[in-house]
Amino acid sequence: MITNKKPRSSDTDSNYMRDDRTEMSEDDDRSPPSDSIANGSCPTRTCTPGSGSGSGSSSIPEYSAPYPDRVLENVLENVLWFLTSRKDRNAASLVCRSWYRVEAMTRSDLFIGNCYAVSPERATSRFTRVRSVTLKGKPRFADFNLMPPNWGAHFAPWVSATAKAYPWLEKIHLKRMSVTDDDLALLAESFSGFKELVLVCCDGFGTSGLAAVASKCRQLKVLDLIESEVSDDEVDWIMCFPDTETCLESLIFDCVECLVDFDVLERLVVRSPSLKKLRLNRFVSIGQLYRLMVRAPQLTHLGTGSFSPSEDVAQGELELDYVSAFAACKSLVCLSGFREIVPDCLPAIYPVCANLTSLNFSYANISAEQLKPIISNCHKLQTFWVLDSICDEGLQAVATTCKELRELRVFPFDPREDIEGPVSEVGLQAISEGCRKLQSILYFCQRMTNAAVIAMSKNCPDLVIFRLCIMGRQRPDHVTGEPMDEGFGAIVMNCKKLTRLAVSGLLTDTAFAYIGKYGKIVRTLSVAFAGDSDMGLKYVLEGCPRLQKLEIRDSPFGDTALLSGLHHYYNMRFLWMSACRLSHQGCQQIAQALPHLVVEVIKHEDTVHMDDYADTLYMYRSLAGRRHDVPQFVSIL
């Protein structure tokens, strides 16, 4: 069942893969694995242009041109420029040395799914003409305080390497990296044609770093700060944009928890005629939003800020004609914000509802009654993020109208366990019946039944991402009292396109047996407080050949289970296991068996130091060997 792929390439390309789609949370990370490290040694097959009998060489007809090598390379170069999918590029680079070289020269988008999998020097020396760099750092569980601060994922070595290697660099996308103001200053200095900076879930920098980027990157089109922690250095970074017309197309700063000078912002919007995406932070009142909308009716994506009147001018703000302002934005397709929503203001958005494809109410504490008049007009909605304050009733309303829904996320207003939650299996069932085209769901709830999950598995065959979080740990089906095994089993069985799964509730090893048996294309799996024994993890490691990212917490999986995955770890981007039953010896065994795996054991300060047990294991394949920036609470085995 598991094909043990032999390495053919000297340089593992798995680290350079990227999906065509720009959405950073999705990626297609299949790779031919390699467990031999390159020292410039080349693959066994070589292209022999000019000789018709080359084994497996390209079928380009023989030329009698003087320098057949050059001709072939030129042809290749021209062709390969068009190849954008990183999977295809990686495959092309394995054909022969010639193709490897040309591919390396023509790759313009460098994607590195784990910043520690390869050193910046190695990456920049192989790929010489890169225009865009995407880097991902910490594993996702770091978002939930499961990783001590200062673990790593520093942008610094990357910005200095790319500054030297790619002075023409245009785009940098970072996710879960530690970025400092100095890094941003260096970026701003080094790349004169810099166009696009996207920071997702990053931290370590502040408004002074933003100021550097705003002032020096004169060609800047995109500055997107998404769920990042930005410290308030009391610098008015918005003021730092050039006084002249800007190239800005997208300015997203809804996560920036600092006041902005509104007049400065308004002037910026006025002199940014290409601005299409604007997401304001919660310090922008609804009256100020009005003024901006009037200035920028060409917006396609709008984050509304607080969506409530500011305290001092409340009366005046309530009298503005918001409905007209929204009506004037004829291109608006994506709406978010509503950080401090005053429900009375909600009807202002009616004019745009019919055109909306994306609506994010996940910070708006609104009831079903308040939602209904809005959602009943949103026939084109494809992406909907919302708080569970809308209750099952609100979800039913969504199911009635939003027939085009592809992605749904229901977040908890009150993220505690053991309370009476407002959404349940009723909402899930309704969605499954109404939104048949659903591809991605994230659903937080307090109670659930297998029946509803099974129904969804049958009603929504297009599901690619299924993430159910029953917030009470190890909660069974609240009607039958059974474990949730059958529900998740049905999901992997019936949803043939499923690549990402997050499980919760009471789960026995049976659930994992199902995942191992049917989850053949699952790439990402998240497990918490689940399973009975080592068998659970074994089922998954032995059964899921496409597994790339496995994150497990608080589950009874031990060394035996860990060892059962040896055949597969080089195919994965990472494995995270915290508060499981792993010992140092077990982890050591893995480290010894697989030299190109970096095996990190992370200690948490507040646990009593028990020599035997490994609190947190984080391991990943790497060409770079052990990293040099290891903090004292991490030991690399």
Added chain:
Amino acid sequence: MEFERDLHLDATELRLGLPGTATKQSSEKQKPNSNLAKSNKRSLPDMNEESEGSSRENSRTVSSNEKKSHDQETAPPIKAQVVGWPPIRSYRKNCLQAKKLEAEAAGLYVKVSMDGAPYLRKIDLKVYKGYPELLKALEEMFKFKAGKYSEREGYNGSEHVPTYEDKDGDWMLVGDVPWDMFISSCKRLRIMKESEARGLGCAV
């Protein structure tokens, strides 16, 4: 919101530290017990025993939280919070935490006037769980008796009738709409003299 009717004393507790860090300082590693797989019972922190003799100690401090208000029916004890669970990013938690605290702490203060009384009072509607409690409080505050409420006839057998002004500016009889709707639409209260109240409670 319905699910906020509990008095979450810990949520309004004054603490040092940034919002959202409450979950960090109180954590307990939940060791999944194999017994759990077979029963429906949720494990309590003190029931958590190592089943395999491994000497792994759980030393993360357990905090007792979630004290329910005393007049609540007894519910199963709530587990101590665990780090990073449920898996919500701190940014989102902080945003909503602030809102929750605001909503709970702010209260819903409305003015109450009584015909003939020299000055008005102010009460926090959020403190009451339903009409009976509210009426009792009003009766005590203003020393009157409201009488018996019925949908058809309004308040029977008293000199005073509790009324309120709603969002639309209309004067309504207290008790006609569901409590939650009342809470969200009541702007002020007025305890009318029975003679003036005639016509308000009559069925159409």
